[in-house]
Amino acid sequence: GQNIDQPTEMTATEGAIVQINCTYQTSGFNGLFWYQQHAGEAPTFLSYNVLDGLEEKGRFSSFLSRSKGYSYLLLKELQMKDSASYLCAVRGAGGSYIPTFGRGTSLIVHP
Amino acid sequence: NAGVTQTPKFRVLKTGQSMTLLCAQDMNHEYMYWYRQDPGMGLRLIHYSVGEGTTAKGEVPDGYNVSRLKKQNFLLGLESAAPSQTSVYFCASTNRGNQPQHFGDGTRLSIL
DSSP states (O other): OOEEEOOSEEEEETTOOEEEEEEEEOSSOOOEEEEEEOTTSOOEEEEEEOSSEEEEETTEEEEEETTTTEEEEEEOSOOGGGOEEEEEEEEOSSSSOOEEEOOOEEEEEEO | OOOEEEEOSEEEEOTTOOEEEEEEESSOOSEEEEEEEETTTEEEEEEEESSTTOOEEOSSOTTEEEEOSSTTEEEEEESSOOGGGOEEEEEEEEOSSSOOOEEOOOEEEEEO
């Protein structure tokens, strides 16, 4: 089975930096995804990590440590529109490409 | 390019009624999934399909059935709706490898 843990809620100030952590315990590992979901909308893809290290995409970066079962999503220069839920999803072993989602972290950005 | 389209977007049912949710994708994806999303519970996998004519159970399959008669369509059926099935349902699709899932806009289903 798989167990994925994220903080339920975080708050931050516009212009600041925030780090959202995700820890996981899985039987095998085939990649970790981060998705953003605004209220009432569908999740949209942010980043993918399969090897250890940092992946950077503009204001968003994602880090993975497979040995520690740990990832984080780093959001820089926060904007009000970044207020959303951030979902961590881990793809385990096997060929069915079935990711397991964490419960999501609700980020509230204040002016 | 429409991506993943779900119909209907909203529906209210009475307990015991049946209905089918339709998911259609135009990206020629092999894999399709049905999730439900409830407050505080994240996305939970109901059923999935790894190709035309195949289906498999996910984490919470009870009370639901699915069919994938055509590669582009994945249907989710509720034979006898229960209030516990009130939720937002998302369909997603992807191909093999490290590709992310593409999600539909969701179906908001209320069962009274």
